[in-house]
Amino acid sequence: xxxxxxxxxxxxxxxxxxxxxxxxxxxxxxxxxxxxxxxxxxxxxxxxxxxxxxxxxxxxxxxxxxxxxxxxxxxxxxxxxxxxxxxxxxxxxxxxxxxxxxxxxxxxxxxxxxxxxxxxxxxxxxxxxxxxxxxxxxxxxxxxxxxxxxxxxxxxxxxxxxxxxxxxxxxxxxxxxxxxxxxxxxxxxxxxxxxxxxxxxxxxxxxxxxxxxxxxxxxxxxxxxxxxxxxxxxxxxxxxxxxxxxxxxxxxxxxxxxxxxxxxxxxxxxxxxxxxxxxxxxxxxxxxxxxxxxxxxxxxxxxxxxxxxxxxxxxxxxxxxxxxxxxxxxxxxxxxxxxxxxxxxxxxxxxxxxxxxxxx
Amino acid sequence: xxxxxxxxxxxxxxxxxxxxxxxxxxxxxxxxxxxxxxxxxxxxxxxxxxxxxxxxxxxxxxxxxxxxxxxxxxxxxxxxxxxxxxxxxxxxxxxxxxxxxxxxxxxxxxxxxxxxxxxxxxxxxxxxxxxxxxxxxxxxxxxxxxxxxxxxxxxxxxxxxxxxxxxxxxxxxxxxxxxxxxxxxxxxxxxxxxxxxxxxxxxxxxxxxxxxxxxxxxxxxxxxxxxxxxxxxxxxxxxxxxxxxxxxxxxxxxxxxxxxxxxxxxxxxxxxxxxxxxxxxxxxxxxxxxxxxxxxxxxxxxxxxxxxxxxxxxxxxxxxxxxxxxxxxxxxxxxxxxxxxxxxxxxxxxxxxxxxxxxx
Numbered sequence: 001x002x003x004x005x006x007x008x009x010x011x012x013x014x015x016x017x018x019x020x021x022x023x024x025x026x027x028x029x030x031x032x033x034x035x036x037x038x039x040x041x042x043x044x045x046x047x048x049x050x051x052x053x054x055x056x057x058x059x060x061x062x063x064x065x066x067x068x069x070x071x072x073x074x075x076x077x078x079x080x081x082x083x084x085x086x087x088x089x090x091x092x093x094x095x096x097x098x099x100x101x102x103x104x105x106x107x108x109x110x111x112x113x114x115x116x117x118x119x120x121x122x123x124x125x126x127x128x129x130x131x132x133x134x135x136x137x138x139x140x141x142x143x144x145x146x147x148x149x150x151x152x153x154x155x156x157x158x159x160x161x162x163x164x165x166x167x168x169x170x171x172x173x174x175x176x177x178x179x180x181x182x183x184x185x186x187x188x189x190x191x192x193x194x195x196x197x198x199x200x201x202x203x204x205x206x207x208x209x210x211x212x213x214x215x216x217x218x219x220x221x222x223x224x225x226x227x228x229x230x231x232x233x234x235x236x237x238x239x240x241x242x243x244x245x246x247x248x249x250x251x252x253x254x255x256x257x258x259x260x261x262x263x264x265x266x267x268x269x270x271x272x273x274x275x276x277x278x279x280x281x282x283x284x285x286x287x288x289x290x291x292x293x294x295x296x297x298x299x300x301x302x303x304x305x306x307x308x309x310x311x312x313x314x315x316x317x318x319x320x321x322x323x324x325x326x327x328x329x330x331x332x333x334x335x336x337x338x339x340x341x342x343x344x345x346x347x348x349x350x351x352x353x354x355x356x357x358x359x360x
Numbered sequence: 361x362x363x364x365x366x367x368x369x370x371x372x373x374x375x376x377x378x379x380x381x382x383x384x385x386x387x388x389x390x391x392x393x394x395x396x397x398x399x400x401x402x403x404x405x406x407x408x409x410x411x412x413x414x415x416x417x418x419x420x421x422x423x424x425x426x427x428x429x430x431x432x433x434x435x436x437x438x439x440x441x442x443x444x445x446x447x448x449x450x451x452x453x454x455x456x457x458x459x460x461x462x463x464x465x466x467x468x469x470x471x472x473x474x475x476x477x478x479x480x481x482x483x484x485x486x487x488x489x490x491x492x493x494x495x496x497x498x499x500x501x502x503x504x505x506x507x508x509x510x511x512x513x514x515x516x517x518x519x520x521x522x523x524x525x526x527x528x529x530x531x532x533x534x535x536x537x538x539x540x541x542x543x544x545x546x547x548x549x550x551x552x553x554x555x556x557x558x559x560x561x562x563x564x565x566x567x568x569x570x571x572x573x574x575x576x577x578x579x580x581x582x583x584x585x586x587x588x589x590x591x592x593x594x595x596x597x598x599x600x601x602x603x604x605x606x607x608x609x610x611x612x613x614x615x616x617x618x619x620x621x622x623x624x625x626x627x628x629x630x631x632x633x634x635x636x637x638x639x640x641x642x643x644x645x646x647x648x649x650x651x652x653x654x655x656x657x658x659x660x661x662x663x664x665x666x667x668x669x670x671x672x673x674x675x676x677x678x679x680x681x682x683x684x685x686x687x688x689x690x691x692x693x694x695x696x697x698x699x700x701x702x703x704x705x706x707x708x709x710x711x712x713x714x715x716x717x718x719x720x
Binding site: 052098113121184249273276278280281282283284285286287288289290291292293294295296297298299300301303304305313 | 412467469473543595609633638639640643644645646647648649650651652653654655656657658659660662663664666679686
């Protein structure tokens, strides 16, 4: 057992506070990682505040983790002590269902779904018939800590071309936005719309530009225009009816990164016929979709959830190759509660990454 | 000019009453059809009652028209006087947009969209920039009449194997349900769910069975169980939670034929990962979709609108080949207002078809 420390909340209205906890030594197929950096995802806030109605306390979030391998189990072959590695939203899956066998662990249909990096399992024992828990753990602790133990095949290689702190947001924000672009066949020359220009949105713009797409950002924040344009994107203030009309039926794909319930109806007129609007940010009931419009253009609304381990490695490698790095602000772990407020207020430019050295 | 008669409403709360109107003689590329039968579609009721907020009065509905060619313009080559022919939801389109050139006139993006058989143009002059009306007509009259004039290439051949009165519902209900099954790749061996078992739903079951699918009907009407099972479908009463659970993640495609706003969320757990639920009946705002579920299974919600002329001919030919005929009740035109009430109450088994001889 290792004595560890991290930041966790004890209830939905509690601030995150430092806690001590015990961590089992790595098993044969596991590595223990000394955490260097952890990104702050809007999901962390949803989870800590029990907005998905499934939070187990203490809640210790963080799923954009970069660190250094400190110990490796004796069967480990993929990583070595000293390697700079990453951990994203998953740390295990059932490995037996069709999705897992097909390399899409993020859609694991095992009894507990995939094992979430924090607050895992995804489907808790209490909700599974006969109380099954294939992972034997009821509340995993994430990356707002000094250490984590993970099965080696759920650990990503951070390419040397990426700075560790900048690689962190790719592990959730990066793969969550690239995975649907790949799945829906976004290709060079396509016109891609990105709704929301925050942690996910700004990474999505960089990825879509690197894919060779023309990119338009839709945002409610006029003060984000310059940043979007500096990435080579067009910028549309959501309320600008005239501009929206001029963009009618011009998009091949629209990705909504807005992290809360919102109205996607204004965007269907911008999509070409037969195309899809995918929402990755808002994991909740959306505003009602007007099928009078979608039917007339045979359009689809879809959801997409993070990405597989293979896709996560691919986004890291893609970003290293294309010299893509998220725009981050490094913060001290002691500033995490203020950081949450700023994320809620849309003030972050564009992703907070916690320097975990501040914890020690 | 031909003196014609038909049944039309003069306002959203008015009953349909007999009216007289003038009809221009067919042009060179048009045929005039003596109408024998016309199906009663739920859309007729939506339109007459101005539920889509775009009705022009008098409103003379009917877009499941079968009749006999009475006159043919001198350039007509596809049909001859005496032929039994059909007219569906469209009687013209812009013929210049990408959709029209690709044989998908039902997604015509011309200034007025396609020309609807009744209440056309689809997008009226008043809503188009510069008041364009490429069709030169502001309120088309449909099939609740003794005669209609239509461009020959929007007129369908009724195969001799189909009885004219049974062919009528295929012109809307048939193509509206087969088109999305074809578009989303439904194939033999697939498990297909059909929500709603009325005019569209029961035809959808017959078509899906003929495609070689296993079919399950979801209905709120327990008294439709026997009819559904007689078509070889499984029947699930929508409220039956236990049965719904046993069907989890077992469907390749789900088609909702429910003609009014409804909640599709209970059906996403029945769909396999990456699959689509398509709503063809409710052309309005749906109940909010819960993206917590759709994202976790990368599922899509989509709309689909009738079908092209080519697809309409194909569904007629397919039904002739597979010996498929809608279940109809022949009614007298004078009973149309009561028939509407019975359609609203779900009492029809399963499609009313007006015998237009009753009009003369």
